[in-house]
Amino acid sequence: HQQKQPYRQHLISKAPNKNQEKVHLSSSTVSDTHFMYSLLGKRTAQVLWQSSHSSFRMMATQQPARIAVAQMRSTNDKQHNFEQIQTITERAKANDVQFIFFPECCDFVGTHRDETLKLSEPLTGPTVEQYRALARKQNVWLSFGGVHESIIEETGTGQEVKNIYNTHILINNVGELVASYRKLHMFNVITPEFKFRESETVRSGPALVPPVETPIGRIGLQICYDMRFAEASTLLRKQGAEILTYPSAFAVSTGRAHWEVILRARAIENQCFVIAAAQIGFHNKKRESYGHAMVINPWGTILGEAGNQDLDVVVAELDFDKLKSVRANMPCFEHRRDDVYNLSTRVGLAYSQDTAAKEKFSFGGIEIPPNTIFYTSEHCFAFTNIRCVVPGHVLVSTKRVAARLPDLSPAEINDFFQTVCKVEKVAERLYDATSSTVTVQDGPDAGQTVFHVHCHVMPRHVGDFPENDQIYGELNRHDKEPERPRRPVAEMAAEAARFREEMARLGL
Structure with missing residues (x-):
């Protein structure tokens, strides 16, 4: 442990109810610890990282910035999906986190286009209201990294939803919706698993959103496929981002090949923390997600990664002294040749x-x-x-x-x-x-x-x-x-x- 190598302990004993599991938490040191536990009714891992030689900060104070990253399996049952969100929130909040990140499609995954349009809601709808109430109740910031935001159009016979936005929203600890970002890049591809054209249902967003000031740092909002377009993350870093978020429902074949590689690249090249909540498993007969929710530091080190469980949560502490050190010792953004090449944005x-x-x-x-x-x-x-x-x-x-x-x-x-x-x-x-x-x-x-x-x-x-x-x-x-x-x-x-x-x- 003096070398700070990660380890896990997973101690489970059966509770009286055979459908539940009792959780025992075990640790060896205060400064270097990994915990794993099981949520009631679901096998769920929690990884807690701490560094014995690190100091942390939370904006105005110098306190640890502790966050939780969720892994879940959404279906077309919106109530069951919300129950997963509640369970993760309660367990994460019990570990004193300040911010919880949920994946793309956390509200639902439709089985076909018509169902997706039917289940979608505006950001003022009941699903987001549930999220806001949950944030207030638990006194915690929440990121929902891709809800289906309906685009309501007036027709000759009334109102109709023909398209939606894939929208990443942030809700503060008093239940206010403080930021929303509509996914820019549409996943129109052919993979070994399936042919998928996101643009048949989803309308691409108009612009990047500047990094959002939060109690854990300045957060750049992205969604899933956006991670393949490095220019967007670079622009967010240039605008002050300290944390880049990629909530995802990543395909399995591309996940095995690219998920970790891309996320670590975004962290290294931008010298930012990367937080990637994830969907996992079969949502329906046609669609499966890769999982492996993770947190990565600005040096490209994986601080925590979810297991193969349907419901999983990673808890990590973000060391902003590490971020400052990486940027000071290797000031890449000071070395950029804006006289030769540069990026501009409509932000x-x-x-x-x-x-x-x-x-x-x-x-x-x-x-x-x-x-x-x-x-x-x-x-x-x-x-x-x-x-x-x-x-x-x-x-x-x-x-x-x-x-x-x-x-x-x-x-x-x-x-x-x-x-x-x-x-x-x-x-x-x-x-x-x-x-x-x-x-x-x-x-x-x-x-x-x-x-x-x-x-x-x-x-x-x-x-x-x-x-x-x-x-x-x-x-x-x-x-x-x-x-x-x-x-x-x-x-x-x-x-x-x-x-x-x-x-x-x-x-x-």
Whole structure:
């Protein structure tokens, strides 16, 4: 044990009820211990890792970040699936975990497309409400790594569900749904076991979701097949992820070949913890999952792995000093050649008061009122204007103060113009336009008066100026005429709220 080699003890004696098993826990040391136990009615293993020379942290405190990772076998019986979730939650919480991770399809696995659509629910439905109540009751954070979120469409005869999202949700310990991510990559493949086309039922999500701040660290949300696309995990790491999650219902043949290899690769290349909850066994006659739920540290070491049981839970402690050490001693992300290659993303956030509490934005040295900001991305933000040339005239600026476009990094340039395109799309929808003037005054001879890179987005209509290009003269004058009053902040805030609402509706 001085070498910290993992070991397990599994001591089971029969309880009076022949369908149940009594559990005995045994340990040898406080600092290096593995426990295995059986859940009532199910053979279930729990692995508890501790390092005798590690210190842990939980955001503001320096306490252990203890998590549980579930393995289960879902069917089309939603109530039985929830009972599995309850059992795992109760047993994990008894071991003082802060966060429990459940796999893809934890709500159900349908036997065919029509049944899947019929059983799916919106995130406001009874299944997610059960999850929220469970989190409140147990005072624990829960990750449900792939529920079937129904997409309800209006038809001539009423409402109909034709497609769903595969959605990873996080629920905090008071039962609030704090984040949701819709799976990006559709599993349309032919394996030795079966032909599977996820896109026949599931609609792919619109974007990555920025890492979510939680009591155990910043979590990047992914689902199953997403793990094969390394760019997504790299973008999440660049945005601050410390933990990458891959809840899965992985096929058996590909699982044997690739499951551990891919998960360890994602941990090593991004220097993050990887948490992969898993489905296992036959869900129906046509579908079987690989299992092997696991937790991996930033060095690529497997901290714990579930066994072959239908119902299994791995408990692990995440050593963030190890994460810091790995990143400091091998600073790969400082060595990246963004001047030669780089990744960009459509990740962005509708601005909220939660964002305002964490980050302040200024434009040309002036702090922008938080309620007038309607969108943020990794490098940029968008806000309403104090003086408008036309209705809907808004601004996009960079977070970092840079005077001109050539002063921006490749990543900032990509992000800047992607943000401009999104804002233009929403502005045209809100102001019933099909055209826009989009312009950057880059330098004083081009009319720039605020030496902080920004773009004017102005929806256009036929006849809004006698001569179309007169808008440029008006743009050059609009902030220099003292008699032109500034808009009230309340008016700008109301407009920003409309932009936020429309961007959320469009999934931007």
